[in-house]
Amino acid sequence: MKDMVEGYTTPDGRQIGGVLMELKNITLRFGGVVAIKDISFDIREGEIRAIIGPNGAGKSSMLNVISGFYVPTEGEVWFHGQKRPAMRPYQVARLGIARTFQNIALFDGMSVLDNIMTGRLTLMKSGLLTQAMWWGKAAAEEDEHREKVEKIIDFLEIQNIRKTPVGRLPYGLKKRVELARALAAEPKILLLDEPMAGMNVEEKEDMCRFILDVNDEFGTTTVLIEHDMGVVMDLSDRVVVMDYGRKIGDGPPDEVRNNQDVIDAYLGVAHE
Amino acid sequence: MADHGVAERSAQSIPALLAHNVERLGNRPAYREKEFGIWQSWTWAEAADEIRAMAMGFLSLGVERGDHIAIIGRNRPAHYWAMVAAQMCGAVPVPLYQDAVAEEMAYVLDHCGARFVVCGDQEQVDKVVEVEDRIHHIQHVMYTDKRGMRKYDHARMNALEDIIAEGKAGHFRYEGEIEKRVAELNYDSTCVMLYTSGTTGKPKGVVLSNRNIIETAKNSAAFDHLGPDEDVLAYLPMAWVGDFIFSIGQAMVAGFCVNCPESPETMMTDLREIGPTYFFAPPRIFETMLTNVMIRMEDAGDLKHGLFKHFMEFAKGTGEEYGMPRYRVQRSKPTLRRRLRWAYRFSMGIGFAVETMVENAVRLAFVRLRHPMEHRKFFKAKGPLLNIYPQPLRDYFNYRTGDVTIYAPLKNTLGLSRIRVAYTAGEAIGPEIFEFYRSLGINLKQLYGQTEASVFITQQPDGQVRADTVGVPSPGVEVKIADNGEVFYRSPGTFVEYYNNPESTASTKDAEGWVATGDAGFFEEGTGHLRIIDRAKDVGKMADGRLFAPKYVENKLKFYPNILEAVVFGADRDRCTAFINIDLTAVGNWAERNNIAYASYQELAGHPRVYEMIREHIDEVNASVAQDPMLSGCQIHRFLVLHKELDADDGEMTRTRKVRRNVIAEKFADLIGALYDGSTSIYTETEVTYEDGRKGAIKATLRIEDATVAPEAQPNREAAA
Numbered sequence: 001m002k003d004m005v006e007g008y009t010t011p012d013g014r015q016i017g018g019v020l021m022e023l024k025n026i027t028l029r030f031g032g033v034v035a036i037k038d039i040s041f042d043i044r045e046g047e048i049r050a051i052i053g054p055n056g057a058g059k060s061s062m063l064n065v066i067s068g069f070y071v072p073t074e075g076e077v078w079f080h081g082q083k084r085p086a087m088r089p090y091q092v093a094r095l096g097i098a099r100t101f102q103n104i105a106l107f108d109g110m111s112v113l114d115n116i117m118t119g120r121l122t123l124m125k126s127g128l129l130t131q132a133m134w135w136g137k138a139a140a141e142e143d144e145h146r147e148k149v150e151k152i153i154d155f156l157e158i159q160n161i162r163k164t165p166v167g168r169l170p171y172g173l174k175k176r177v178e179l180a181r182a183l184a185a186e187p188k189i190l191l192l193d194e195p196m197a198g199m200n201v202e203e204k205e206d207m208c209r210f211i212l213d214v215n216d217e218f219g220t221t222t223v224l225i226e227h228d229m230g231v232v233m234d235l236s237d238r239v240v241v242m243d244y245g246r247k248i249g250d251g252p253p254d255e256v257r258n259n260q261d262v263i264d265a266y267l268g269v270a271h272e
Numbered sequence: 273m274a275d276h277g278v279a280e281r282s283a284q285s286i287p288a289l290l291a292h293n294v295e296r297l298g299n300r301p302a303y304r305e306k307e308f309g310i311w312q313s314w315t316w317a318e319a320a321d322e323i324r325a326m327a328m329g330f331l332s333l334g335v336e337r338g339d340h341i342a343i344i345g346r347n348r349p350a351h352y353w354a355m356v357a358a359q360m361c362g363a364v365p366v367p368l369y370q371d372a373v374a375e376e377m378a379y380v381l382d383h384c385g386a387r388f389v390v391c392g393d394q395e396q397v398d399k400v401v402e403v404e405d406r407i408h409h410i411q412h413v414m415y416t417d418k419r420g421m422r423k424y425d426h427a428r429m430n431a432l433e434d435i436i437a438e439g440k441a442g443h444f445r446y447e448g449e450i451e452k453r454v455a456e457l458n459y460d461s462t463c464v465m466l467y468t469s470g471t472t473g474k475p476k477g478v479v480l481s482n483r484n485i486i487e488t489a490k491n492s493a494a495f496d497h498l499g500p501d502e503d504v505l506a507y508l509p510m511a512w513v514g515d516f517i518f519s520i521g522q523a524m525v526a527g528f529c530v531n532c533p534e535s536p537e538t539m540m541t542d543l544r545e546i547g548p549t550y551f552f553a554p555p556r557i558f559e560t561m562l563t564n565v566m567i568r569m570e571d572a573g574d575l576k577h578g579l580f581k582h583f584m585e586f587a588k589g590t591g592e593e594y595g596m597p598r599y600r601v602q603r604s605k606p607t608l609r610r611r612l613r614w615a616y617r618f619s620m621g622i623g624f625a626v627e628t629m630v631e632n633a634v635r636l637a638f639v640r641l642r643h644p645m646e647h648r649k650f651f652k653a654k655g656p657l658l659n660i661y662p663q664p665l666r667d668y669f670n671y672r673t674g675d676v677t678i679y680a681p682l683k684n685t686l687g688l689s690r691i692r693v694a695y696t697a698g699e700a701i702g703p704e705i706f707e708f709y710r711s712l713g714i715n716l717k718q719l720y721g722q723t724e725a726s727v728f729i730t731q732q733p734d735g736q737v738r739a740d741t742v743g744v745p746s747p748g749v750e751v752k753i754a755d756n757g758e759v760f761y762r763s764p765g766t767f768v769e770y771y772n773n774p775e776s777t778a779s780t781k782d783a784e785g786w787v788a789t790g791d792a793g794f795f796e797e798g799t800g801h802l803r804i805i806d807r808a809k810d811v812g813k814m815a816d817g818r819l820f821a822p823k824y825v826e827n828k829l830k831f832y833p834n835i836l837e838a839v840v841f842g843a844d845r846d847r848c849t850a851f852i853n854i855d856l857t858a859v860g861n862w863a864e865r866n867n868i869a870y871a872s873y874q875e876l877a878g879h880p881r882v883y884e885m886i887r888e889h890i891d892e893v894n895a896s897v898a899q900d901p902m903l904s905g906c907q908i909h910r911f912l913v914l915h916k917e918l919d920a921d922d923g924e925m926t927r928t929r930k931v932r933r934n935v936i937a938e939k940f941a942d943l944i945g946a947l948y949d950g951s952t953s954i955y956t957e958t959e960v961t962y963e964d965g966r967k968g969a970i971k972a973t974l975r976i977e978d979a980t981v982a983p984e985a986q987p988n989r990e991a992a993a
Contacts, residue, residue, distance in 0.1 A: 013423075150308035155419070160537035162309060213420060 007044055010237050017045030019081075020221055021066070021189060026075035028061055028245075035061040036072070037245040043189065048215055048222045050236035052229070054265060057242040059225045060102060063191050066223065067099050068092030094122045096188035100178040100195060102225075108167035112158060112177050113149065115166055119184030120145045152180050155217070156210055172203035176210070183214060190214070192224040196231055204228065208235060233257065241265065285457035285482045287323075287360045289524040294320045297500055297527045303349040306534035306542055314349060316527070322436060323353045327360035328446040329439030333388065333412050337362035337453065340384040340465065344368045344377070344400070345392020347506040347532045350416045350432055352520060354390045359463065362453040363388075366465045366477070367510040370396060376475070378403035380467050384477055384771060385409055390432060393417040397424070459483040464520075465771055466513050468723055477771030478513075478723050488726040488765035489521030491747040495731065496693045502528035502550045503690070507539050513723040514697075518552060521726075544687035551694040555701035558716070561686055562705050583674035587711035594671040595679065595713025596734075597692050624662045679712050688714050695719050695731070702831040703739040710737065718742050720804060724780065724787055725749070726765030730802045741801035742793075751802065757792035757819070758808040792821065794902060805903065810933065812843035818905030820848070822933070825906045828893045833858040835889060837918050839931055840908065841944055847909040849947040851940070852886055853918055859885075874915045874972055883977055886913060890979040898982035907981045910947050912954075915972035921961045943974065952976055 007016040021043040028036040036058045043049050051059045064070040065077070068089045077084045079095065087095075098119070106115050124131070124145065126138040134142070153159055156176055161169060166177060175195060182190055195211065196204045208231060214220050226232045232239060233253040241249035241256055243265040249256045256262055283289045293302070293316045302316040314322065335341065341358040343365055345351050355365035366384050368377060370392060377399055381389070387409055391397045397415050401424075404410055413429045415421060421431070439446065463482045467475040492498075506519040519530045528550070533542035569580050587595065606614075639651040683689045694709075694716045701718065709716040719731035720742035729751065732743035745751045749763035762785045769777040781787045792811040793804040805811065806823035814820045822840040825848070829838040836855035842848035854877050862885075863870060870876040894907040918924040923935050937944065939958070946954040955973045962968060 147308065150310075154308060157535065159309070159534045160541065163541075216420070216422065 007046075010047075014046065014216075014237075016047045016237065019043070020045045020079070022078040023065070024076045024078065026062075026065055026072045026077070028058075028065060028070055029073045034245055036065070038075075039240075039242070039245075039247045040075075041240050041247065041250055043221060043223060044238075045221055046215070046219050047237040048211070048224065048235055050232045050239045051223065051225050051242060052227075052232055052239060053242035056244075058245040059242055060193060062242065063099070063193055063223070063225060066189070067097055067191055090122070093185065096186070097191065098182040098185040098187035098189075099191035100175070100182050100193055102193040102197065104171075104174045104178055106166045106174060106178060106181070109165060111163050111165055112169070112180075113153070113162050115177055116149045116152060116180045116184050117145065119181035120149065122185055148186075149180075149184055152183050155213070156180050156183075172199050172206075175199070175203075175207065179207075179210065179214075183218075183220075186218075187220060190220050190222045192222065192226075194225050194227065196226060196228055204231065211235060284459045284486070285359065285454070285461065286356055286463060286485070286520065286524055287454045287457065289486070290316075290320055290323065290356060293524065293527045300500060300527070301529045302523075302527075303352070303530050303532070304546075305349050305532040306538070306545075309534075311531075311545070313529075319349070319353065323356050323360065324450065325436045325439040325443070326353055326357035326432070327439065327450055328443055329435035329437075330357055330361045330363070330388070331446045331449055332438050332442055333435070335361045335363050335388060337456075339363040339388065340366050340386040342366045342368055342381055342384065342386040342389045343510065344370050344389065344396045345416060345510070346370060346536060347508075347510055347515070347519070348392065348416060349530070349532055351390065351392065351510060352506075352530065354414075354432070355464065355516075355520065359457065360450055360454050362456060362461075364462045364465050366467070367516070368467065369469075369509055369511040371509075372399075374399040374402045378406060380475060380477075381410065382407050383475075384465060387411045389413045391415045394420040397421065397429070457482065459486070462768070464516055466511060466516065466723055476773055476776055479768040479771050480513075480726055480765075481768050484726045484765045484767060485517065485521045486525065487748065488728055488763070489517060489525040491764070492517070492728050492731070493522050493526045495733070495747055496550070498522060498526040498528065498550060498693075500527035502526065502692075503546055503548045504528065504530055504550050504552075505539075505543055505546055505548045506530050506532050507536070507543075508552065514552060514721070514727055517727045518550075540687065544685070547687055547690040549690045549692045551688070551691055553694070553696055554698045555696050555705070558696060558701065558705055558709060562708055565682065565686070579677055583678040584708075584711070586670060586674060587679065588707060590667050590671050591679075591711030591713055594668050595675070595711065596715055597713065621662070621665050624665070675713070683712055683714065688712075691715060693717065693734075697721060697742075700827045701739065704831070706739040719746075720802065722787075722789060724767045725761060725763060726767070728765060729759075729761050729763070729789070732801075736799070736801070738801070741796060741799070741803050743802065744800055745802070751795075752786070753794055754788075756808065757794065757805075757811055759789045759791050759793045759802070759804070760786045761789065762786050814842055814848075814905050815844055815846045816905070819902055820906060821903055822906075824903060825850075825893065825897060825908065826931075828896060829889065832889045834862065834885060837925075837931065839918075839933070839936055840906070841937070841947070842906065845948065848906050849944070850890070850908045850911040851936070851943070852890075852911055852913045854882060854886070854913060856917070873917065874970065877913045877915055878972070878975065883913060883975065886911070887977060887979055891982075894979060895982040898984050901984075904984040907984075908979050909981055910976055910978050912943065912947065912974050912976045915956075915974060916958060916960060916970055919960075922959075946974075946976055 007018050009015055019042045023042070024040050026036055026039045027034070039062070051062055053059050061070060065072050068087050068091070071086045107118070124141065126141050130136060130138040153162060156179065158173065158176055158180065161173060166174060169177065179192070179195065192211070196207050199207065211222060211224070212235065215222055224236070236253060238251060239249070239253055239256045240247060241259070241262045248261040248265055249259040283292050298317045299315050301313045302319045304311050304313040341354070341363050343351050343354050355367065358365040366386060368380055381403065389400050389410060391400060391413060393415065394417070397413060400410065400413055411428065414432045414435055415429070416432045418431050459482050461482055463480050463485045465477050465479050467477050469475065504518055504523070506515060508515040523530050531542070531546045531548070533539045569577055572580070636647070636651050640647045643650050680689065688694070691714050694714055695718065696716060697719045706716065715734065717732040717737050718741070720729050721727035722729060728746040729749055730743045730745050732741070746763070749761055751759060751761045754760055766781065766785055766787055790808050791804050792806050792808040793802055795802055805821040810823055812820045820842050822842070825840045826838040829835050829850070829852070834855055835852055837853035839851040840848055841850070856873055856876070859876060859882060863876060866881070868879060868881060870879060876882060890908050890911055897907050898904050918931065918936070923932065924939065925931055942956055943954060953973055953975045957969050957971045959967055959969050
């Protein structure tokens with residue numbers, strides 16, 4: 001219990017806080033298919049938590065459970081020390097959980113700036129009508145939001161594509177825009193679904209730097225799914241390893257690396 | 273002079289000019305920078321306050337007179353302020369190239385003995401930290417961008433804004449000291465130290481005094497009538513002398529606004545948003561802009577493409593006359609003589625129009641008399657209505673039409689709408705590129721300069737602009753040509769010395785103050801324009817004593833997109849020959865369009881039609897070289913297309929893509945021999961180094977062809993001898 005409140009210190013000297021979200025005995029079934037089987041782990045404030053595993057292990061389903069897109073068949077999600085009831089995804093978003101998608105989900109026809117502005121949606125107070133009229137409070141509010149968005153643009157170094165329609169951007173930049181949009185929501189937990197899939201080495205390095213910087217600068221708790229083991233081992237503070245919907249390992253990267261189950265899962269052993 | 277805001281004689285240092293500008297232009301913008309998507313601006317008064325506070329902050333760190341403060345970062349107002357603040361403390365600013373690797377940076381930091389370093393961001397700080405254990409004199413590192421800096425050891429490191437705050441807080445303590453140190457500055461104190469890029473050997477620190485910078489800035493600002501209402505975009509490396517002259521020297525003297533882009537990648541957008549009136553860019557930038565325009569025009573619809581082609585063709589002859597911005601000198605109150613001239617021209621225009629209309633009316637009347645029923649069959653007014661005007665007026669109208677439909681929108685897209693004066697320098701610019709911009713009505717000119725001269729040696733006056741010269745000597749600059757053709761100059765801008773390097777100083781600058789440029793050139797008879805032909809050490813003599821300038825011919829060849837590189841031989845020979853390297857992209861594209869199949873670079877290079885095309889290019893170059901009495905001996909008699917690209921990995925070029933003549937002469941001695949012994953083909957084997965370090969050999973049989981030699985204008989052997 002003491003550990004729950006106090007947290008720990010990472011090897012590079014960052015102080016990780018108490019438990020922000022706890023997943024208790026989550027099971028997720030689609031008809032007869034069991035995607036997640038009785039998984040429990042926690043996410044602490046300020047840490048970078050990775051979920052890894054072979055294809056079809058249930059990583060993305062896990063992320064969807066966290067983001068409220070799937071309601072677990074069994075088990076509980078505790079957030080900020082309270083049990084989270086079944087919610088619509090937008091309600092979860094309002095709680096401060098933002099995400100990026102494995103296959104980019106941006107508005108292709110809109111500019112980068114507008115796309116990122118949509119990330120502020122949950123934080124906008126004025127109603128649809130006043131916003132449409134762009135009158136009174138709404139105008140002042142937009143300025144405020146724009147300022148925040150510009151800071152994120154500056155942070156992610158995408159000033160040069162600010163006004164470019166997203167559809168015209170290369171893949172790597174789209175990923176970065178998606179990260180920007182997620183950041184614009186000022187999330188408490190940032191969920192990244194394969195942020196580095198399909199990138200070249202240089203783009204990967206950039207992305208890594210941004211993820212670390214985001215964590216460092218804003219103290220955002222980050223949960224990421226990634227296939228690139230090098231990236232995961234470098235970035236994350238603690239790793240959850242999944243295989244066939246079960247959790248087979250959990251702990252700091254070094255510990256996970258030496259876990260026999262994990263090695264078996266990745267190198268392959270015959271399943272009886 | 274006073275009209276153009278050129279500072280008073282009394283201001284003998286940059287801080288003094290700054291104070292003068294605050295008095296004169298206090299509330300006009302002095303600096304702008306785009307941050308968070310908005311152009312933030314500082315007036316002269318605000319900027320002066322910041323600079324003063326920064327200078328006091330420097331004092332609180334213990335900056336002494338004569339200290340060197342290194343500044344590494346992209347163009348930002350804070351970095352320009354740091355340079356002026358350093359001067360206020362009696363210290364010397366040393367801007368460094370921000371893309372230099374840690375090793376190069378270490379050399380310069382060590383050589384100038386910098387005790388303080390101002391870094392732009394974490395990347396630069398990292399480089400300094402990396403070399404810090406070797407260079408013990410670095411006492412304090414400051415940084416402008418706080419991002420990612422939290423984890424560093426801050427014992428000897430601070431954000432620049434904290435230094436400014438420190439200065440503001442302690443201003444009672446430091447006010448007197450600053451006043452004293454600023455008052456000590458005079459024309460002979462060092463203004464800035466700039467390192468040469470060091471293509472040959474180690475970089476040298478060029479010391480420039482206040483006299484050098486301010487006199488040069490005054491002269492050049494007056495030359496182009498620069499005033500407080502100019503806007504410049506500061507995007508060139510801060511360590512380059514040009515940026516210092518434009519963004520600090522001339523900006524302080526003329527009092528204009530320096531605009532800093534948001535990031536290097538947004539330069540083109542920012543250029544468009546600011547629309548500078550005074551602009552400098554190396555030829556490469558103009559080339560890239562033109563290529564982008566051409567590519568986009570290829571994709572445009574037929575109407576746009578047609579209009580573009582028609583009007584760009586039309587602009588070629590007329591842009592020079594009808595498109596140029598009014599030169600500021602004519603903006604002064606018109607004299608009676610000029611008013612009369614306008615009135616005369618105007619009435620002549622009207623007169624011609626009226627006369628033509630009357631003439632047509634009279635002829636119509638006569639035709640009607642003779643053929644009352646069918647006069648239309650026998651009489652047609654010549655062409656459309658425009659044709660009744662005289663040719664110049666018609667051209668003028670046409671050009672205006674082009675301006676509305678093509679030129680103005682195009683200039684707007686490029687961000688060059690407001691350009692009054694633009695310069696290019698550094699290397700030769702292709703005549704077509706040059707003409708393209710000129711015909712759009714952009715006053716693009718060439719200048720010739722050096723770090724050691726505080727940039728300006730020669731420049732082109734308005735109205736005397738050509739692609740092949742670099743202009744007349746700048747005001748206050750004396751230029752002479754030595755017997756071997758090397759250009760020497762002497763000017764108020766001539767540098768004081770190379771820092772801690774008296775031998776180099778002595779070998780470059782003689783006792784009378786003449787400085788060798790290392791370039792060979794000559795003054796054109798009649799116009800007095802200087803033409804640079806080559807590096808002096810590459811210029812030689814042919815067997816019959818005529819001047820041999822390989823680079824001059826090679827540049828002409830390289831202006832053709834199909835030719836990537838050319839190497840011309842002919843020193844101590846009776847005629848010139850050349851190696852040609854084709855540009856695989858351009859020639860490959862051409863081959864595709866012409867259904868020429870090829871399997872490799874080598875095959876394409878040896879293709880008869882490629883040879884044919886290259887020969888046409890060479891013939892054209894020969895014809896143009898023949899026009900030049902000085903260099904007509906450099907026509908290419910025979911050539912071959914090389915079977916491999918000249919490459920830095922094989923030592924044939926430097927890393928900056930300059931041809932290494934001696935290496936090539938040695939390596940391809942067999943080919944050169946064949947060029948001169950009259951054979952039509954030669955078998956050769958060449959060793960190549962692959963990127964991973966392995967070696968291999970290419971075997972090929974190369975054909976050698978003759979080019980057409982044009983008759984020479986008039987050989988002028990006297991001049992060359």
